[in-house]
Amino acid sequence: MRLTVLSTLLFAGTALAAGSVQAAGELNLICSADVVICEQMRGDFEKAHDIKVNMVRLSSGETYAKIRAEARNPKTDIWWAGTGDPHVQAASENLTLEYKSPMLDQLQDWARKQAESTGFKTVGVYAGALGWGYNTEIFKTKGYKEPRCWADLLAPELKGEIQIANPNSSGTAYTALASLVQIMGEDQAIDYLKKLNANVSQYTKSGSAPVKAAARGETALGIVFMHDAVAQTAEGFPVKSVAPCEGTGYEIGSMSIIKGARNLDNAKIWYDWALRPEVQSRMKDAKSFQLPSNKSAEVPKEAPKFEDIKLIDYDFKTYGDPAKRKALLERWDREVGAVAN
Known part of the structure; x- marks a missing residue:
């Protein structure tokens, strides 16, 4: 009888321990960067830790919508990368x-300020300036003039030759919208985007998709973060990146732990690991050429440097505010998206 009781207790203890190990050994991650760096990060983390990463790749806007919808019953532990505005929101x-x-x-x-401004609910993991990449072969064949400024993108000969993402799903495109508002003023920026619409062939879901299409020769130009254009050049495609002459905004790619995370300890392990210099120095191996947030991380030689670009003083607090973001997106939907080709 005593052996039976002892066996039962040992079995229960073993089952409890096994359950604890299983729970401690998982992490539910949403990655909002390019799928190649997402896969590399997951692989590197799993090699260094006895933790299985269940990863989903979603754009920043899609991720924000998902965690908002699941707020009462979170299914995600940590959100890595993607533009900072939705993280701030x-x-x-x-x-x-x-x-x-x-x-x-x-x-x-800039990474620490991102954390401080949100009460340490998010942190900067990389940064990159907004611009575009164009297919040099298409431009040469068709005799197009190189576009150096935002104004140049309105040239009539570029009708149907430009792609940009939809700002409702893409953090890249929302950064473009918010940047133009800060450069021109809201009414003028919306008017500009209405005119640009005549030259846009497609509003993609993903922020990096437009320049990948340009690299493949499916469109002439994609409005993207410049490091995404540089990545296509590094792959051997005829893509040249441009920083707009009037000035441009930039992103602080961010990272956030989801409130109610089921695997909180593992989320913190990923968080600290992703900020390490050796981890950020590896990003270039996945053709991710952003500026890393750790001061000791290796800056890729291909990375567009902030000192070479006319940057605006991007107002992350204002344009990460839920009410401001909602109002801007509603106006874009009404005045630009509704009349999209």
Whole structure:
């Protein structure tokens, strides 16, 4: 009888321990960067930790919508990468969790400020300027003039030759919308986008898709973050990247732990690991040429440098505000998206 009781207790203890190991050994991740770096990050993390990563690749806008919809019953532990505005918006709506990583002191000022401005509910992991990439062979064959400024994209000969993502799904396109508003003023920016619409052949779901289409010769030009254009050049495609002459905005790719994360300890392990210099130095191996947030990380030689670009003082707080974002997107839907080709 005593042996039976002892066996039962041992079995129960073993089952409990096994359940704990299984729970401690998983992480539910949403990655909002390019799928190649997402896969590399997952692989590197799993090699270094006894943790299985269940990863989904979604754009920033899609991720924000998902975690908002699942707020009462979160299915995601951590959100890595993607433009900072939706991360800031999620933080302001209390969808993400405050976490002060021990790695904070190693980060660039812009990455730490991203954390401080949100009450440490998100942090910067990389940065990159907005611009475009164009197919040099198409431009040469068709005799198009190289577009150096935002105004040049309105040239009549570029009708149907430009792609940009939809700002409702893409953080890249929302950054473009918010940047143009800050450069021109809201009414003028909407008027510009209405005129640009005549030259846009497609509003894609993903922010990097337009320049990938340009690389394949399916369109002449894609409005994207410049590092995405550089990545296509590094792959051997005839793509040249451009920083707009009037000035441009930039992203702070961010990372957030979801409030109510089921695997919170593992989320913190990923968070600290993703901020390490050796991890960020590996991003270039996946043809990701952003500026890393850790001051000791290797900056890819191909990365567009901020000092070479006319950057605006991008207002992350204002354009990451839920009410402002909602109003801008509604106006874009009404005045631009509704009349899209």
